Amino acid sequence: xxxxxxxxxxxxxxxxxxxxxxxxxTLIESTLESHQILxxxxxxxxxxxxxxxxxxxxxxxxGVGKSTFVExxxxxxxxxxxxxxVLAVDPSSTRSGGSILADKTRMEQLSxxxxxxxxxxxxxxxxxxxxxxxxxxxxxxxxxxxDVIFVETVGVGQSETTVASMVDFFxxxxxxxAGDELQGIKKGVLELSDAMAITKADGxxxxxxxxxxxxxxxxxxLLRPSSNTWSPPVxxxxxxxxxxxKAVWETVTAHRxxxxxxxxxxxxxxxxxxxxxxALVDQGLKDRFYNNITVKKHISxxxxxxxxxxxAPLAAANELLSLLD
Numbered sequence: 001x002x003x004x005x006x007x008x009x010x011x012x013x014x015x016x017x018x019x020x021x022x023x024x025x026t027l028i029e030s031t032l033e034s035h036q037i038l039x040x041x042x043x044x045x046x047x048x049x050x051x052x053x054x055x056x057x058x059x060x061x062x063g064v065g066k067s068t069f070v071e072x073x074x075x076x077x078x079x080x081x082x083x084x085x086v087l088a089v090d091p092s093s094t095r096s097g098g099s100i101l102a103d104k105t106r107m108e109q110l111s112x113x114x115x116x117x118x119x120x121x122x123x124x125x126x127x128x129x130x131x132x133x134x135x136x137x138x139x140x141x142x143x144x145x146x147d148v149i150f151v152e153t154v155g156v157g158q159s160e161t162t163v164a165s166m167v168d169f170f171x172x173x174x175x176x177x178a179g180d181e182l183q184g185i186k187k188g189v190l191e192l193s194d195a196m197a198i199t200k201a202d203g204x205x206x207x208x209x210x211x212x213x214x215x216x217x218x219x220x221x222l223l224r225p226s227s228n229t230w231s232p233p234v235x236x237x238x239x240x241x242x243x244x245x246k247a248v249w250e251t252v253t254a255h256r257x258x259x260x261x262x263x264x265x266x267x268x269x270x271x272x273x274x275x276x277x278x279a280l281v282d283q284g285l286k287d288r289f290y291n292n293i294t295v296k297k298h299i300s301x302x303x304x305x306x307x308x309x310x311x312a313p314l315a316a317a318n319e320l321l322s323l324l325d
Contacts (some may be wrong), residue, residue, distance in 0.1 A: 002027065005043040013046060018117065021144050025119060028140065043136060046143040049268070053085075053142045056252060057163040059153040059189070059219045060173030065199050065239055069173060070152050071107040072239035073248060077148055078115045085141035086110070086118045087134055088152040119147060132283075135166050135276050141158045164192040165275045168265070169252045172196045176205060176212035191223055195232050195251050202238035209236045229258050294323045 001025075002177035003009070009027070012020025027260060028039045058064050074084050086107070108114050119137060138149050155161050164170045172193040190196075196216055199211035216234045225231050231250060237244030258278070302320060305311035311319075 001018055002035075004038060006038060007044055008044045010045040013042075013140060014049060016145050021140065022119075024140055025137050028136045038134070043139060046140060049143040050139040051142065052277070053146060054148045054252065054256060055138065055151070055167040055169070056149065057151045057153065057167035058173065059163060059171070059172045060199070061184075064173045064175045066152055066173060067107055067251045068135065068239040069197075069199055070150055070238070070241060071110040071170050072245050073114060074107070074110045074155075075149070076242070076249065077112050078110075082148050083115045083146045084110075084115065084117070084150065085115075085138075085144075086148035086150045086152060087137055087141070088118060088120045090148075097164070101258060117144075118135035129241060138166065144149055157284065161188075161192060165272055168259075169194045171248070171252075173199050174212065174216065175199055176201070176208040190219060190232075191226065193232055194230065194255055196220075196234045196237045197244070197248055198234065200238060201242070201244060202241050203315070206236075227259075227264060229262050229264060289320075289324065292324060295320060 009024045013024055024066060027035050027042070030036070030039070032147055046150070058066060058070060070086060074086065077084050078111060088107075107118060111118050119141075134151060138151070141149055148168075151163060151167055170193050171187060172195075174200050198209045198212050199218070211236045213236055220232050220234065234249055235244055235251065237248055239245070256265065259268065299320065302311065302316045306313055306316050
């Protein structure tokens with residue numbers, strides 16, 4: 001039975017009740033209109049208790065070991081008395097919308113830690129490898145007292161800009177020795193990143209990791225930094241041995257300290273709030289379009305007309321949009 005009282009969820013989240021926290025996130029992710037109305041009231045009530053956590057986005061090419069890295073860094077942070085929330089986004093099926101949601105099984109040590117909260121969410125085919133409600137979920141976790149938030153994405157996809165627009169620090173993981181490293185990642189992702197970490201730098205792979213590190217350092221030197229305060233470093237690490245994990249976190253905290261000192265941190269957070277608002281406006285307009293009764297009546301006819309080359313796509317699009325007038 002879902003309570004209709006926002007205070008039930010607000011007080012439960014603030015009391016760090018994990019069950020109510022999970023129920024709140026489920027409510028926020030729901031597409032039912034009644035749930036969305038309730039979710040908005042809950043978020044309004046929790047908003048004053050948010051914004052203090054370190055928000056870290058983590059992405060990388062397939063096979064780089066994102067979940068293993070997240071677990072290694074997460075265990076390190078918990079040992080340093082941090083409380084960690086991991087928002088691990090699983091790829092959704094383009095046919096069924098289903099999702100594997102296996103991150104908890106991949107993070108066996110981290111998932112049993114009292115100070116860790118792992119929330120797998122389906123990406124629902126959104127660009128950037130993030131769930132539609134990742135931003136809202138992040139705020140709820142902050143209100144629940146988690147001072148570090150990881151957003152582990154599906155991988156280097158078409159629009160990692162979405163990830164970078166909601167975190168304080170964007171970390172790209174790369175794998176050495178896979179061949180053509182510089183071709184394996186898009187320039188745009190390099191421009192968004194605040195640091196890169198070459199993973200699996202252990203055993204026979206240490207030399208390859210060092211070589212890849214030099215190649216990426218050269219690549220970063222060819223790009224203009226997004227801030228005069230920070231030049232993205234290239235690190236090496238091993239989730240297996242733990243080597244380099246501490247250095248990664250120290251890089252994140254050094255970046256945060258510098259940006260707070262220059263005022264860039266506050267400016268970035270303000271811009272992210274505006275980006276979030278416009279993203280919600282875009283989504284809202286799209287939802288209103290598809291839910292419009294007149295559009296629903298005409299859309300199938302126009303789709304067939306375009307498919308049969310009886311009407312140009314531009315003319316059909318303009319006709320559909322005119323139905324909203």
